[in-house]
Amino acid sequence: MDAGTSPERPSRRTINTRCCIVGGGPAGMMLGYLLGRAGVETLVLEKHADFFRDFRGDTVHPSTLQVMDELGLIDGFLKLPHQRLQKMDGKFGAASIRIADLSRLKVNYPFIAFMPQWDFLNFLRESGKRFSSLRVWMNAEATDLIWSDGAVVGVQAMTPDGPVEIRADLTIGCDGRHSIVRERARLEVEEIGAPMDVLWFRANKGGESESVFARVEAGKMMVTFDRGDYWQCAYVIAKGQYDAVKARGLDAFRDDVIGMAPILKSGISEVKTWDDVKLLTVAINRLKRWTRPGLLCIGDAAHAMSPVGGVGINLAIQDAVATANLLALPLRERRLRDADLATVQARRAWPTRMTQRAQVAIQNRFVAPVLAQRGADPPLPWPIALLQRWPWLQRIPARLIGIGVRPEHVHSPALPPVTGD
Numbered sequence: 087m088d089a090g091t092s093p094e095r096p097s098r099r100t101i102n103t104r105c106c107i108v109g110g111g112p113a114g115m116m117l118g119y120l121l122g123r124a125g126v127e128t129l130v131l132e133k134h135a136d137f138f139r140d141f142r143g144d145t146v147h148p149s150t151l152q153v154m155d156e157l158g159l160i161d162g163f164l165k166l167p168h169q170r171l172q173k174m175d176g177k178f179g180a181a182s183i184r185i186a187d188l189s190r191l192k193v194n195y196p197f198i199a200f201m202p203q204w205d206f207l208n209f210l211r212e213s214g215k216r217f218s219s220l221r222v223w224m225n226a227e228a229t230d231l232i233w234s235d236g237a238v239v240g241v242q243a244m245t246p247d248g249p250v251e252i253r254a255d256l257t258i259g260c261d262g263r264h265s266i267v268r269e270r271a272r273l274e275v276e277e278i279g280a281p282m283d284v285l286w287f288r289a290n291k292g293g294e295s296e297s298v299f300a301r302v303e304a305g306k307m308m309v310t311f312d313r314g315d316y317w318q319c320a321y322v323i324a325k326g327q328y329d330a331v332k333a334r335g336l337d338a339f340r341d342d343v344i345g346m347a348p349i350l351k352s353g354i355s356e357v358k359t360w361d362d363v364k365l366l367t368v369a370i371n372r373l374k375r376w377t378r379p380g381l382l383c384i385g386d387a388a389h390a391m392s393p394v395g396g397v398g399i400n401l402a403i404q405d406a407v408a409t410a411n412l413l414a415l416p417l418r419e420r421r422l423r424d425a426d427l428a429t430v431q432a433r434r435a436w437p438t439r440m441t442q443r444a445q446v447a448i449q450n451r452f453v454a455p456v457l458a459q460r461g462a463d464p465p466l467p468w469p470i471a472l473l474q475r476w477p478w479l480q481r482i483p484a485r486l487i488g489i490g491v492r493p494e495h496v497h498s499p500a501l502p503p504v505t506g507d
């Protein structure tokens with residue numbers, strides 16, 4: 087697993103592998119780990135030189151923690167710096183509410199671990215080094231697919247050593263919501279849409295803390311994650327309104343934030359320019375078909391998720407686990423058929439649809455009306471009122487967020503690499 091030129095990276099222009107994974111995000115790194123563990127010769131291409139990039143979500147949910155446990159990685163993983171969240175508390179106008187309580191779940195890890203995504207990905211990369219069948223090339227960008235007789239037989243990639251042609255029995259697009267793989271494969275995207283965008287920023291914590299996680303007022307919503315020495319904040323705006331927010335000026339934005347969350351009064355000074363505010367253009371979409379002969383897309387490349395529930399990473403991991411469960415042995419034994427690829431979509435399309443349906447319902451029935459509300463605080467939606475009246479119901483949102491629909495468990499084998507190919 088190397089960055090830059092190394093003996094591991096051959097200088098010849100064509101290489102062969104059993105599986106080529108495009109993209110080293112949560113889906114690609116987990117799938118690489120699982121296939122490497124199953125002794126399948128696998129090459130992961132990641133276009134960036136490292137994982138230390140912009141914030142892009144760092145919630146590791148109980149379902150993913152369970153997968154780490156099944157892989158024997160949990161102890162090392164939980165030694166990395168992280169924060170834990172069990173109770174999702176909020177302010178709805180003047181009312182204090184509890185949205186979900188993960189401590190009510192009967193699972194091994196009843197909490198969300200907040201960990202920078204780069205720490206998670208580095209941990210997977212380091213852990214995967216023990217598998218000789220797995221290689222991860224950093225700084226390697228897939229630029230096109232290679233076709234033969236209507237099937238994908240690999241990718242063209244640009245590396246610091248020049249262009250490389252990677253021939254593979256199977257190519258898997260894990261290259262995120264702007265996937266070049268799905269675009270070059272001409273896989274049709276079904277856009278579902280979202281009424282909001284999100285502005286992400288950090289605020290210093292100082293010595294103060296509080297357990298409020300979500301805040302809702304007329305026309306405004308914000309989520310604050312306690313990240314130890316800072317707050318990671320998500321400020322929700324109506325779709326396409328970023329320019330209007332900017333036009334009002336940074337002071338007005340800061341005042342809105344402090345009005346909602348007085349605890350950020352000193353810490354928000356860390357937001358000095360609009361460069362400190364990152365816009366997430368929220369999209370919900372999914373591929374109609376996740377496969378072509380020789381090709382499969384998973385994770386955000388197959389379905390971009392709304393940030394509602396913070397489930398994108400975890401769904402990507404679940405896709406990776408299901409893919410390895412279904413394909414590791416056929417790949418290893420060189421008996422992979424196109425019908426096998428379709429079984430991955432058959433297994434994962436339903437949880438994707440269900441999760442997106444829930445996100446759309448929350449966006450349309452709750453987020454959009456709140457953002458449109460002017461004057462008085464919006465009324466407490468009846469499902470949230472019920473959760474306050476009968477707290478045991480808080481296990482339902484906890485389960486949907488923490489475990490999700492159709493959780494996957496690791497069934498792919500741990501095997502030595504295949505020799506003599």
Ligand SMILES: Cc1cc2nc3c(=O)[nH]c(=O)nc-3n(C[C@H](O)[C@H](O)[C@H](O)COP(=O)(O)OP(=O)(O)OC[C@H]3O[C@@H](n4cnc5c(N)ncnc54)[C@H](O)[C@@H]3O)c2cc1C
Pocket residue numbers: 108109110111112113114131132133134141142143144145226227228229260261262263265266286364366384385386387391393396397398399400402
């Ligand atoms: C600002 C922001 C906040 C978010 N917050 C959360 C959150 O709190 N919780 C949550 O669960 N989800 C969150 N998400 C969503 C989450 O990050 C994604 O759902 C998740 O990372 C998807 O994983 P993936 O592996 O499918 O794709 P990605 O994480 O997008 O990974 C794709 C990888 O492919 C690489 N790549 C792209 N093109 C190429 C190419 N041509 N060649 C080689 N490599 C390539 C990219 O560099 C990247 O590393 C957030 C996203 C954003 C942008």
